[in-house]
Amino acid sequence: MVEPILRVEGVSKSYARRGLLARDATTARPALSPASFELMPGEILGIVGESGSGKTTLARCIALLERPDTGRVMFRGEDLVALNERELRKRRRAIQTVFQDPYASLNPRLKVGDALAEVMLVHRLAERRHVRGRVAELLDQVGLPSRAAHDYPAAFSGGQRQRICIARALAAQPDILIADEPVSSLDVSVQAQVVNLLLDLRDRLQLSVIFIGHDLHLIDFLAPRVIVMLAGEIVETVGGDVPITDARHPYTRALMDAVPSLEKVAARQSSTPESPSR
Amino acid sequence: MSIVPAEASPRRTLPRWLLAGNWSLRLGVVGFALIVLAAIFAPLVSSFDPVALDLRNALKAPSLVHPMGTDHLGRDVFSRVIYGARVDLQIGAIGVALPLILGSVIGLAAGYLGGWVDAVVGRIVDIIIAFPFLVLVIAIVAMLGPGLINLYIALTAISWVLYTRIVRAEALALKKREYVLAARNLGFGHLRIMFRHILPNAIAPAFVFAMSDFALDVQVGATLSFFGLGAQPPTPEWGLMIAETRSMMLTAPWVVVGPGLAIVVVSLVVSLIGDGLADLVRGIDD
Numbered sequence: 001m002v003e004p005i006l007r008v009e010g011v012s013k014s015y016a017r018r019g020l021l022a023r024d025a026t027t028a029r030p031a032l033s034p035a036s037f038e039l040m041p042g043e044i045l046g047i048v049g050e051s052g053s054g055k056t057t058l059a060r061c062i063a064l065l066e067r068p069d070t071g072r073v074m075f076r077g078e079d080l081v082a083l084n085e086r087e088l089r090k091r092r093r094a095i096q097t098v099f100q101d102p103y104a105s106l107n108p109r110l111k112v113g114d115a116l117a118e119v120m121l122v123h124r125l126a127e128r129r130h131v132r133g134r135v136a137e138l139l140d141q142v143g144l145p146s147r148a149a150h151d152y153p154a155a156f157s158g159g160q161r162q163r164i165c166i167a168r169a170l171a172a173q174p175d176i177l178i179a180d181e182p183v184s185s186l187d188v189s190v191q192a193q194v195v196n197l198l199l200d201l202r203d204r205l206q207l208s209v210i211f212i213g214h215d216l217h218l219i220d221f222l223a224p225r226v227i228v229m230l231a232g233e234i235v236e237t238v239g240g241d242v243p244i245t246d247a248r249h250p251y252t253r254a255l256m257d258a259v260p261s262l263e264k265v266a267a268r269q270s271s272t273p274e275s276p277s278r
Numbered sequence: 279m280s281i282v283p284a285e286a287s288p289r290r291t292l293p294r295w296l297l298a299g300n301w302s303l304r305l306g307v308v309g310f311a312l313i314v315l316a317a318i319f320a321p322l323v324s325s326f327d328p329v330a331l332d333l334r335n336a337l338k339a340p341s342l343v344h345p346m347g348t349d350h351l352g353r354d355v356f357s358r359v360i361y362g363a364r365v366d367l368q369i370g371a372i373g374v375a376l377p378l379i380l381g382s383v384i385g386l387a388a389g390y391l392g393g394w395v396d397a398v399v400g401r402i403v404d405i406i407i408a409f410p411f412l413v414l415v416i417a418i419v420a421m422l423g424p425g426l427i428n429l430y431i432a433l434t435a436i437s438w439v440l441y442t443r444i445v446r447a448e449a450l451a452l453k454k455r456e457y458v459l460a461a462r463n464l465g466f467g468h469l470r471i472m473f474r475h476i477l478p479n480a481i482a483p484a485f486v487f488a489m490s491d492f493a494l495d496v497q498v499g500a501t502l503s504f505f506g507l508g509a510q511p512p513t514p515e516w517g518l519m520i521a522e523t524r525s526m527m528l529t530a531p532w533v534v535v536g537p538g539l540a541i542v543v544v545s546l547v548v549s550l551i552g553d554g555l556a557d558l559v560r561g562i563d564d
Contacts (some may be wrong), residue, residue, distance in 0.1 A: 046510055092465035099456040107457045109478040118474075119464050165460070172464055 003077075004038035005208050006095075006176055011035050011061050011071035011081075031057045031219065033233045034066050034071060039176065044202060044209045046223030046239075048216055054232035055212045058098075058181045062210070064088055075176075093123055096169035100181040102161035106153035112139075113149025119171035135234055139168040141204075142197060159190035166197065170205070177201075178210045183218075194220060216255050228252045303554020309547035317363035326354035328361040328514040337530045338491045347532035349523050355536040358514040362537065365515045366544065369426065369508075370388075373433040373495030380434060381441025382477070382484055388442065389449025389480075390472050399446070403439040405534060409432055411436065415491050415498055416507065424507045440491070441484050448480035482559040487550030493545035516540050 014030040032054040039045050049055050060066040062073055064080050070129040073080045081090060099105045103186065107115060116135045126134045136146035142163040153161060162182055169177060179198060183191040195218065202209050213219050219226055225239035228249065236249040247253060316323050326344075332352030340347040346355035388399040406414070418432035452458060453476065461471045500517025502508035509515035511522065516537035523533035 028311060060459075065459055089465045089467065092463060095463075097279070097460065097463050099460065101456055105456040105460055107461075107475050107479070110474075118466075122464070122466060122470070168464070 002040060005037040005041045005076065006062070007072075007074040008038070008058075008062060009036050009072045009074060011058070011068040011073060013057050013061055013066055013068050031230050032061065032068075035234050036071075037234065037237070039208050039210065041175075041208055042202070043225065044211055044223045044233060046219035046226035047210060047212045047229060048214060048219045048226055049229030050255075052231075053229040055214075055229055056180055057232075058229070059097065059178050059210065059212055063095050063178055064092065065097070093119075093172035094174055095176045095178065096172055096174035097178045097180060098162065098165050098169055098182045101185060102158045102182075103185075105165045106161055106168075108153055111150060111152055112156075116149070116168055116171045119168060121173060122212075125171070125173055131260060134171075138171055139164075141170060141201070142167045143193075146230055147230060157190075158186050160245050162186065162194050163197065166194075166201070170201070172189075172222045174207065176210065178212070180212045181214070182211075184213065184215070191218070198222075216258075228255070286372055299460065300551040300554050300557055302543065303558065306547050306550030306552075306554055309543070310551060313544060313547065314367065316360055317367055319358075320360045320364065324354065324357035324360050326357040328353065328358045329512045337533070339530070340532050346529065346536040349519070350526055350530075351535045353532060355519075357385055359516070359536045359540045360516040362516050362519065362540065363544075365426075365509055365513060366499060366540070367430065369499035370492040370496045370544070370548070372430050373437070373499065374492045376434040377437040377491075378441050378484060378488050381438035382445045382481060383440065383446030383449075385442035386472050386477055386480065390453050390468070390476060391447040392450075396446070399442065403442055406436060406439045407443075412498060412501065416502065416505070419502060421509045424510065426509055428507050429499060429502055433498070437491060437495075440487065443489055444484045445477075445480050448483060449476050452476050452479055454504050482555075486552055486556045486559060489548050489555060493548045496541060496544055496548075500537075 011032065012030060012034040013032040035054075035058055037045070047058065057066065061068045064073065068081055071081065075091070078091075080091065083091070106112075110118070113132070113135045116138055117131045120134055121128065122129055132149075135149050139146050139148050144160065144163055144167070148156070148160075148164070153164070156164065165182075166177075177198075182198070183194050186194065186269050198209060198211070199222065201207060211219065211222055223239065225237065227234050228236045228238065228247070228251065230251045236247060236252050238247045238252060247256065320328075330353065332348070334352065335344075335348050336350055336352040338344055338348040344354050344356065346359060346406075349355055349358070384399055388396040414436050415432045418435060419428050422428040422431060449472075458471060458475055461475045466475075481541075499508055500515070500520070503515045503517035504521040506521070509518050511518060519537040520534050521532075527534050
């Protein structure tokens with residue numbers, strides 16, 4: 001049997017409110033109740049939920065950008081939470097994140113090529129004389145011309161920036177890519193391009209992908225297995241043997257019903273013919 | 279998919295901003311450049327020795343030979359103003375550069391690292407800011423003894439807190455930015471994140487402030503020299519020139535008009551640059 005590449009065990013996080021004198025643990029609001037799941041090599045795992053449901057907190061805990069309060073993040077049999085910052089720094093490149101806002105995700109004072117080269121030089125993933133070639137390769141991999149390396153991020157659109165962010169993540173040669181709502185701020189047509197790029201890269205590079213979003217249809221299309229989150233808790237895991245249309249949890253059903261579709265519009269119009277047209 | 283750069287990159291737009299629009303920056307830079315050139319090439323600008331006495335020509339009114347007249351010892355006021363720029367610009371430059379470097383690094387560390395570093399730095403900043411600036415400078419120089427070196431020490435020891443405040447606030451906001459998170463996620467070290475990813479994006483407001491600080495430092499330098507705590511005679515320094523000749527102000531006003539005007543012009547020109555830079559920074563920010 002194939003071992004999971006990542007096993008999240010009871011990871012939780014709460015942001016303590018500042019008390020009068022010190023951090024007050026009793027009034028802390030849990031942003032993430034203990035969450036557990038496994039990620040198989042080469043899998044695309046979807047995480048879906050409304051804003052504030054703890055998706056991003058979960059993503060940041062997995063990438064150890066936030067220290068979880070409890071639980072373990074087992075990567076290749078090693079608990080990342082137990083590592084100190086110095087040890088962790090060496091392993092960080094294995095789990096990369098593509099963030100939600102492409103306009104805030106790139107250092108505006110670094111040329112694209114320098115940003116990509118920095119990753120490879122810091123981790124000694126390429127020799128100095130090969131770096132330029134590798135940068136061009138990476139840009140090509142995400143569908144950008146090699147001359148993009150000479151421009152600052154300001155020269156690119158949202159979709160192009162998200163491609164650059166993906167290229168930067170790939171420069172670290174990760175095993176796991178966390179895509180934290182990577183397309184929710186992009187136009188629909190550009191969304192499809194970026195999603196297809198992610199799928200394509202998963203196939204070519206055997207990445208494991210955690211794709212976070214709130215668009216249930218998109219997630220269903222991408223990910224065979226989907227975790228549904230509500231108010232900081234995992235309420236259901238659908239997929240695998242159970243198709244998403246058979247989801248049992250009322251919240252998942254509510255999410256499904258919230259997706260607008262032409263059929264539903266037609267059904268509503270025929271049932272209420274006397275409603276005033278606007 | 280074709281890639282059409284939406285707009286030119288910030289670095290490339292900089293010179294163009296300088297050439298089009300932004301009058302205050304243009305005027306300020308040109309004026310400041312002229313003053314710096316005059317200071318550097320002072321012997322070519324004025325043929326008179328700024329410290330040579332000529333008692334027969336004492337207190338001569340402005341003329342074609344002496345455009346700003348002569349002082350009570352017959353020294354050419356114009357020449358002394360030009361040579362004085364060397365001293366006063368140096369006070370401004372050093373009085374800005376040292377606190378800027380020191381304060382930015384401390385502010386960067388406080389904002390990025392947070393925790394007890396931030397708490398300790400914050401309290402020290404509060405304490406220093408609680409004192410009136412000029413009083414504190416005078417106190418330190420009086421303690422250390424008069425002279426320009428001690429003036430630089432005093433300016434650095436005090437005005438770093440202003441740069442620390444500015445850069446700390448910027449760093450605090452930037453460390454939550456996603457590109458900084460990405461840098462951490464990529465396994466970069468703290469120093470790399472601080473100096474390569476945060477500082478270049480946090481320093482612009484500090485540069486804008488540095489311009490008004492430059493004007494302030496020139497004024498403080500002149501003030502302390504006036505009180506005898508800064509430059510010492512016979513150094514041509516604007517504040518000192520006013521101090522030396524102030525008793526003749528009513529009979530021969532030109533002896534104080536020259537250095538006084540110089541202080542005003544330098545302050546004005548530097549403030550113009552600061553204004554222009556502020557516009558520029560606002561324009562470049564994404």
